Amino acid sequence: MASTKSLIFVTGNANKLREVKQILSKGGNPIEIDSKSLDIPEVQGTTKEVAYAKCKRAAELVGGPCITEDTALCYVALKGLPGPYVKDFMAAIGHEGLNAMLVGFDTKAAEAVCTFAYSAGPGTEPIIFEGRTEGTIVPARGPKVFGWDAIFEPNGTGLTYAEMPSEQKNKISHRGKALEKLRAYLQSLPQ
Numbered sequence: 001m002a003s004t005k006s007l008i009f010v011t012g013n014a015n016k017l018r019e020v021k022q023i024l025s026k027g028g029n030p031i032e033i034d035s036k037s038l039d040i041p042e043v044q045g046t047t048k049e050v051a052y053a054k055c056k057r058a059a060e061l062v063g064g065p066c067i068t069e070d071t072a073l074c075y076v077a078l079k080g081l082p083g084p085y086v087k088d089f090m091a092a093i094g095h096e097g098l099n100a101m102l103v104g105f106d107t108k109a110a111e112a113v114c115t116f117a118y119s120a121g122p123g124t125e126p127i128i129f130e131g132r133t134e135g136t137i138v139p140a141r142g143p144k145v146f147g148w149d150a151i152f153e154p155n156g157t158g159l160t161y162a163e164m165p166s167e168q169k170n171k172i173s174h175r176g177k178a179l180e181k182l183r184a185y186l187q188s189l190p191q
């Protein structure tokens with residue numbers, strides 16, 4: 001029988017939590033997720049630096065093992081920006097503004113980047129797991145439930161993330177890819 005592990009995911013984002021639970025509860029060795037909603041200040045830096053610092057602080061606050069996640073939306077024309085700062089851009093200028101930023105550029109290509117970090121507990125070095133999905137920024141299509149899902153069309157799908165059933169998004173998404181790496185790592189740990 002498959003063994004079940006439980007892990008604390010520290011996040012303030014209910015949509016992330018829903019997807020992480022969906023993805024990790026499936027498969028031969030399901031991982032059970034408990035969550036803690038803590039608002040952890042985020043440093044400026046690369047996606048990996050942001051994820052690493054978030055997880056280090058989360059482990060101190062939780063007092064034990066935990067995972068955190070940082071998501072970035074990286075425009076090719078803008079050499080990776082807004083990247084890990086997309087949350088503030090989304091809040092300030094919304095879907096229309098995120099499209100308008102690319103007016104005058106030849107390429108609307110973008111990459112969704114998800115960076116999970118796992119800490120074995122306070123004082124330990126977080127380990128990073130990254131997933132990337134390439135796509136195009138388009139005018140919003142589909143339900144506007146989760147962040148910039150409605151304006152991101154993964155290559156070769158003809159659909160935005162928002163137009164896809166969750167199983168389809170999870171199969172190809174930046175988050176799904178990062179979580180498969182995290183799952184493999186957790187399964188390699190001694191019980």
Ligand SMILES: O=c1[nH]c(=O)c2ncn([C@@H]3O[C@H](COP(=O)(O)OP(=O)(O)OP(=O)(O)O)[C@@H](O)[C@H]3O)c2[nH]1
Pocket residue numbers: 010011012013016038040042069070071072084086087088090146147148149150161175
């Ligand atoms: O359309 C989307 N599809 C996704 O798959 C997705 N994943 C994250 N986001 C949004 O991108 C920003 C990341 O910022 P972020 O990583 O700091 O998240 P957060 O502050 O909401 O939560 P957390 O840091 O407490 O975990 C936030 O605005 C998130 O809502 C997504 N939007």
Ligand SMILES: [Mg+2]
Pocket residue numbers: 042087
């Ligand atoms: Mg955040």
